[in-house]
């Protein structure tokens with residue numbers, strides 16, 4: 001099965017990027033309390049799982065396309081907290097195309 005980029009403009013917040021790129025949510029602990037960090041991690045992992053089920057695999061994109069500061073919602077978890085947005089892509093089967 002060949003994977004093709006089906007979404008080339010998937011901008012995610014730093015929290016999501018950490019989990020997408022490194023499967024690592026430990027950075028959340030620095031900015032949040034333990035319970036909050038756990039809830040946030042669950043929220044992000046659920047959002048990722050849903051996108052993977054309905055669209056395709058999320059992959060880290062081109063860091064040159066990162067947005068250092070944006071108030072737009074994160075494409076993954078939907079947070080509207082202003083901050084950096086990192087460029088990711090969605091890889092899907094090109095069968096459908």
Ligand SMILES: [Zn+2]
Pocket residue numbers: 012013014015016017074075076077078079
């Ligand atoms: Zn996010």
